[in-house]
Amino acid sequence: RAQVSVSKDVAATLVSKALTWASLNGLVIGDRSIEGSVNPGVGIVHAPVALLPSPFPEALFQQALNLGSHFNTLVDRVSSDSDFLEQTLAKTRTADPFTDKLLDIHSKIRAEGIVQNIQLGMHRSDYMRDMVTGKLLQVEINTISSSFAGLGSLVSQLHRYSLLDVIKRVEHLDPGKVPENNAAVAFGDVLGLAWKEFGNTSAAVLVVVQPNERNMYDQFWLEKYLHELHGANVIRRTLSELYSQAHLSSNGTLSVDGHPVAVIYYRSGYAPTDYPSEREWHARLLLERSSAIKCPSISYHLAGTKKVQQELAKPNVLERFVQDKNAAKIIRECFAGLWGLDSEECHDIINKAIQQPELFVLKPQREGGGNNIYGSAVKAKLEELLRDGGAGLSAYILMQRIFPPTYTSYLLRGGEWSAEQAVSELGIFSAYLRNGEREITNKDCGYLLRTKASKVDEGGVATGFAVLDSVYLL
Numbered sequence: 001r002a003q004v005s006v007s008k009d010v011a012a013t014l015v016s017k018a019l020t021w022a023s024l025n026g027l028v029i030g031d032r033s034i035e036g037s038v039n040p041g042v043g044i045v046h047a048p049v050a051l052l053p054s055p056f057p058e059a060l061f062q063q064a065l066n067l068g069s070h071f072n073t074l075v076d077r078v079s080s081d082s083d084f085l086e087q088t089l090a091k092t093r094t095a096d097p098f099t100d101k102l103l104d105i106h107s108k109i110r111a112e113g114i115v116q117n118i119q120l121g122m123h124r125s126d127y128m129r130d131m132v133t134g135k136l137l138q139v140e141i142n143t144i145s146s147s148f149a150g151l152g153s154l155v156s157q158l159h160r161y162s163l164l165d166v167i168k169r170v171e172h173l174d175p176g177k178v179p180e181n182n183a184a185v186a187f188g189d190v191l192g193l194a195w196k197e198f199g200n201t202s203a204a205v206l207v208v209v210q211p212n213e214r215n216m217y218d219q220f221w222l223e224k225y226l227h228e229l230h231g232a233n234v235i236r237r238t239l240s241e242l243y244s245q246a247h248l249s250s251n252g253t254l255s256v257d258g259h260p261v262a263v264i265y266y267r268s269g270y271a272p273t274d275y276p277s278e279r280e281w282h283a284r285l286l287l288e289r290s291s292a293i294k295c296p297s298i299s300y301h302l303a304g305t306k307k308v309q310q311e312l313a314k315p316n317v318l319e320r321f322v323q324d325k326n327a328a329k330i331i332r333e334c335f336a337g338l339w340g341l342d343s344e345e346c347h348d349i350i351n352k353a354i355q356q357p358e359l360f361v362l363k364p365q366r367e368g369g370g371n372n373i374y375g376s377a378v379k380a381k382l383e384e385l386l387r388d389g390g391a392g393l394s395a396y397i398l399m400q401r402i403f404p405p406t407y408t409s410y411l412l413r414g415g416e417w418s419a420e421q422a423v424s425e426l427g428i429f430s431a432y433l434r435n436g437e438r439e440i441t442n443k444d445c446g447y448l449l450r451t452k453a454s455k456v457d458e459g460g461v462a463t464g465f466a467v468l469d470s471v472y473l474l
């Protein structure tokens, strides 16, 4: 039962209030992408949001939060096993030049010796409710550029405010059912803790950004809390700027335009388009070689790939990294069906997916959304890859299609709103900080709900398919 449902007339009264609230409280994005640096405060539009929160069972919400620290540990352990990463991705790299480039950096760093033993993880693990099994299933884990901790935290506040307005007319609703969301503060804080751990207060936090970013306010929220809680200075540069401005001293210290750097936080570098030339790859390698703390390090980045996710789901693989039986069980419970396409045994699953493509999603090794293949296109793509001899199959994995519940949601984008039959995906932010053997932070850090029309297959707010939302606990 969708207990947050209100009539269209009631929803209409919320639109201008939500838009005003968004402007007053920084729930905003850039209104267009402009090549080069755009001054903050120029060209602002409200972030895409749902007008009201979406129902979510409290027990599953709690389950997802609890998984945060377990996935932190898993990513950290997997990333420390260089052989596992290289072997798992060996076939993928032959079919996917992007993974190949990342692995090149990984092996260079491995050969030279890692100069920084502090690991910083700022992840977001994404889940959907599956109505077929009734379970919470993991879609993926993002170990690089996990977005919307900043703006996502604000949506819970907006929704409590909107519900206060609505309960004057719809009495059964309770703003207290929208849980507090401290993702922005927690992410700002862990960046600061890492910066402190580095031990040079005159060094800065470097945020690596895209040249045509529209989601900068989400990033600025983290920078704000980082500065307020810890006093660290922030510099922002694109990979291309870093190519000419970054310098590595003989002891590994990274400096950018003369500023020493303590922490590198990537909000770019996760997609092939972030590397239009060899210069950007050169910059990534230089940063990776430095003694700065990287979020993520190259091995954390690789540990978050779809291929690794699929490998971990095989019998007894996850269990190699998580010896605690209970923890392994808790993690495994949220794994969806995952299949690699790079071995002899995969004929059956390929045939099944060709016959019933609606039960699968075909995923390349890509981050950032907009790349997955659904429905009849799964069949077409698999047949094309087979026709071409099958070598290209290694670039993909197959995942069980998840069928989440749908409900009416009011989506507000660019000042326009519409009622849609919608589905949601829950993301749990988590932070991890380790210095050598000493674990400093390992915790879940709030959430992100994203909602989209159920008729569109793809998700993602940055890609324009979904809106930011919050949960109404049932």
Ligand code: GSH
Pocket (backbone or CB within 6 Å): 124, 142, 144, 145, 146, 147, 148, 210, 213, 215, 218, 219, 267, 268, 270, 367, 368, 369, 450, 459, 460, 461, 462, 463, 466
């Ligand atoms: N460059 C943008 C940013 O820094 O916010 C987008 C980064 C991005 O696409 N991040 C992915 C994500 O979290 C993970 S690699 N996407 C969530 C969404 O767009 O809904």
